[in-house]
Amino acid sequence: MIPRSDLFRDLSGSYELTSGATVSGPADLVDAVRLALPVLDLRPGDSGAVDLRLDPALGPEAYRLTVGSRGVEIAAGGRSGAFYAGQSLHQLLPPSSYRFSAGTAWNVPGVRIEDAPRFSWRGLHLDVARHFFPKREVLRLLDLMAVHKLNRLHLHLVDDQGWRVESRAYPLLHEIASHRARTATNFSRDPESYDEIPHGGYYSLEDLAEIGAYARARAVTVVPEIDVPGHAQAILTAYPEFGSSDDRWQVLERWGITRAILSPKPPTVEFLTAIFDELIGALGETPYVHIGGDEVVLDHWAESKEITAYRDSLGLSSNGELQAWFLRRLADVLAERGARAVVWDEAFVSGELRPDTLVMPWRGMGVGRRAAAAGHDVIATPVFPLYFDYAESASADEPMAIGDAITVADVAAFSPVPDDWTREERVRVVGAQAQLWSERIPDPRTLDYRTWPRACALAEVTWSGSAGDDFPARLDEHLGRLDALGVEYRPLDGPRPWQRRRPHRPGKVPVSEVMKRLNAMTHDAESTKPTV
Ligand code: ACM
Numbered sequence: 001m002i003p004r005s006d007l008f009r010d011l012s013g014s015y016e017l018t019s020g021a022t023v024s025g026p027a028d029l030v031d032a033v034r035l036a037l038p039v040l041d042l043r044p045g046d047s048g049a050v051d052l053r054l055d056p057a058l059g060p061e062a063y064r065l066t067v068g069s070r071g072v073e074i075a076a077g078g079r080s081g082a083f084y085a086g087q088s089l090h091q092l093l094p095p096s097s098y099r100f101s102a103g104t105a106w107n108v109p110g111v112r113i114e115d116a117p118r119f120s121w122r123g124l125h126l127d128v129a130r131h132f133f134p135k136r137e138v139l140r141l142l143d144l145m146a147v148h149k150l151n152r153l154h155l156h157l158v159d160d161q162g163w164r165v166e167s168r169a170y171p172l173l174h175e176i177a178s179h180r181a182r183t184a185t186n187f188s189r190d191p192e193s194y195d196e197i198p199h200g201g202y203y204s205l206e207d208l209a210e211i212g213a214y215a216r217a218r219a220v221t222v223v224p225e226i227d228v229p230g231h232a233q234a235i236l237t238a239y240p241e242f243g244s245s246d247d248r249w250q251v252l253e254r255w256g257i258t259r260a261i262l263s264p265k266p267p268t269v270e271f272l273t274a275i276f277d278e279l280i281g282a283l284g285e286t287p288y289v290h291i292g293g294d295e296v297v298l299d300h301w302a303e304s305k306e307i308t309a310y311r312d313s314l315g316l317s318s319n320g321e322l323q324a325w326f327l328r329r330l331a332d333v334l335a336e337r338g339a340r341a342v343v344w345d346e347a348f349v350s351g352e353l354r355p356d357t358l359v360m361p362w363r364g365m366g367v368g369r370r371a372a373a374a375g376h377d378v379i380a381t382p383v384f385p386l387y388f389d390y391a392e393s394a395s396a397d398e399p400m401a402i403g404d405a406i407t408v409a410d411v412a413a414f415s416p417v418p419d420d421w422t423r424e425e426r427v428r429v430v431g432a433q434a435q436l437w438s439e440r441i442p443d444p445r446t447l448d449y450r451t452w453p454r455a456c457a458l459a460e461v462t463w464s465g466s467a468g469d470d471f472p473a474r475l476d477e478h479l480g481r482l483d484a485l486g487v488e489y490r491p492l493d494g495p496r497p498w499q500r501r502r503p504h505r506p507g508k509v510p511v512s513e514v515m516k517r518l519n520a521m522t523h524d525a526e527s528t529k530p531t532v
Contacts, residue, residue, distance in 0.1 A: 001091045002456050002478045003149055003463035004471070011110030013069040017049055017093075019104040025052025025074075029082035033074065035217055036086025036146070039093070039102045050074065050089075052082060061151075061219070062116035065089060067108050077116075080219040084149050088113055095480035118465035119416060121379050121431025123152035123223070124455060126447075129159035129234070130255070131438040132178075132201035133447065139214050140444075144452070144487065146218040148459035153215060154223040154290060154342075154433060160233035160252035160260060165224075166204045169274040172238035177251055178202040183442075184254040187400060187505050192254060205282040212283035223342060224279050227292030228272065229326060233260035242268045244300035244307055255439045259297045264326040265310055273333050280337055288358065289339045291330050293347025296323060324351025331357050342379070345371065349522065360433070362387075363518035365418055372421070372428035380417075380432035383518060384511045385410035386458070388450050389437040392490050394506040399449065399499065401440050403509030408475070408492070411457035412467035434458045445488050449499055452482055452489035 001008065022045030023030050029052040034042045042050060050072040058064070058077030063085035066073045072089065076082035090097060093106045124145060126133065133141075142153060157164045163177035179200025186193045203211070215222045228235075236242065236249045243249075244263045252258060262268050280286045298319040301307045311322045324347065331341035331354035345361040347353060348371045360381040361368030372378045380386070384406060391401035398404070416432040434455060441447050456475055460467045468474075475492075482489050490499070 001088060002471075002474055003460040004468045004474070005088060005113045005115040006464075007112070007114040009112045011066075011068060011112055013110040015049075015067050015069060015071055015108050015110070017072070017106045017108050021050065022046075022048030023050040023052065024048040025082075026054055028079045029054065029074075029076055032076075032079045032083035032219075033086035033089075036083050037090050039090075039097045039099075040106075052076065054078070059116055061120075063088075063113075065111070065113040065115070067092065067111050069110070072108070080151070083146070083219045084115065085113075087147060087149060088115065090147075091481070095477075095484045098481050098484035117149065117463045119429070119431035119462045121152050121433065122150045122459065122462035123154055123379065123431065123433030124150055124451070124458075125154040125156060125381075125433055125435040125437075127156040127159070127436060127438040127441075128164045129156055129162045129227075129438075131199065131442050132162065132164060133438075133444060134201060135203060135207045135211065137444045137447070138211055141447075141451075142211075142215050142218055142220055144455075144485065145220055147481070147485070148456060149219075149463050150455070150459055151220050152223055152288075152431075152433065153220050154225060155211075156225045156227065156290075156437075158226055158234060159231045160258055161255075162200065162251060163234045163238065164202045165208060165279065166202060167275060167278055168205070169278060170239060170271065173235065174202045175238075177234040177238040180251040180253050182253050185502075188402070188509055194253060205278065208279070208282040209284065212286075216284070221287060222283055223288045223290055224283065224286070225290035225292060225342075226272065226275060226279070227290075227294070228330070229262040229264060229268075229292075229323060230257070230260070230294070230296035231292060232262045233258050235262065236260050239271070242271055244304050247300075257295045257297060259299050261296060261298065261300050263304075263307060264301070264322055265307070269326075269329050269333065272330060276330075276334060276337065276339075280339065286337075286339050288342050289334050290342040290360075291327055291334075291347075292344060293323065293327050293350070294344035294362070296346065296350075298323070318351075320350040321352075323347070324353055327357075328352070328354050345522070348374070348376065358430070362435070363522045364515060366519055367522040368429075369418070369421055369425055372425040376428065377430050378428050379430055380414075381435060382515075384515050385414050386432065386434045387437065387511075388434045388454050389440055390511055391504045391506070392450075392454070393494065394510075395494065396503045396506055397495050397500050398504040398506075399440070399446055399495070399501040400504050401450075402437065403511050403514055404504065404506050406454070406511060408454050408457050411454050412460065412471055414457075414461055415466060416461065432458065432462050445499075446501070448488040449490050449495070452487050453479065453492070454490075 060078035
């Protein structure tokens, strides 16, 4: 089983589950188990082959599952717990049960499982800005996350290279900022080359509503990200009036960062408030909104007399503090709407944030520790080993990646809570999340390859706290489930011939060098200065 359950005991005997068997219990739990096990075509009834009950003594995601000779019993702490019991029961059936053409009777081995997650945030991030992934791909990713008990989908909805959601209040965002004429194809720091192919796309508000509902049904919370005040070139292509200079922009066609930065003044806050209202209105219940704060180039703030005067009027002495002030304003707006802000770690380093803001330390757990010590909840997101846009191995056979290498074993060995942290710091870590930045993930087939099976290791670490010794053996078996689900994962011994594509450039950007540079940056930033 992946992820590993807390307790798994073989019982003698088994039970034959047949298609169309009855399931009994509270309606929302029944609904969750039916959704987790569509192959069984379970029918609600008074008493059944599968009996469900709510046990308020269990946490909302916890469950107990017993398969005995008289049937299946599930006790769950809530709808999510019942959904996860259904997923675990599914994994007791053979891999072919993940196919639509599966059989109609299943011999389920007798077991007793008691299970609860170690971390409440078990996340995947998907950058739909650098390359757009249509709604159907997002729904499919949610299905695959559900199989692995992953429960946060962080959608990076805007960056310099594109804006990806309809706005009725500011329609030029989806009309103009959602596409670019061409896309860079060169490897890091090599001479620029472009594909000369237009790229674009965006989710309608109806799409977003569907994604939110689909995710909720599968115990996943969607975390939308509007990355500000930097990474703003697409936004400023559509609405330059929210910028900090007289520059005119066009949606960026290459990778890297730019000087495009939103103005921190009240009209920008009003603009973003309208965007938040549209996003939250469409997604439905939205407990978290990510507001970015990474890689901000503050030059245009420093050069603007108007923004400097505004900063002075607020009694702030640095542009880093002004950035933190701006993000605090946005976090207050979100709090009024029932959502907590999430930021990348530079935002924390820039100055004082709203205390309930969650921090994602991508530049390493050193800066994560500082955020935890300051009382922020922290989601472990370090480049090593959680940036899944890095190559799967240091081999030219891998598809072109940002750098190398992050292996399945690296992810499995990751501990979201470093041992040497104090108790107070450790309890601040709410979980971990892998990042799928999409500069080098141009299409869904590459997305499958980059995500799986590294995300299986992420699921194991975030659900169970650490990977078990038998993880490799369980993963081997689990790949049969991914085959049945039609996932084009990376085979453990390397890519299939057609998965090689444009060759990776091993050795050019080793992840150890990247981490050294990022750690040095955060160290300098003892100073609270932004890092770029
Ligand atoms: C990031 O990688 N800029 C969060």
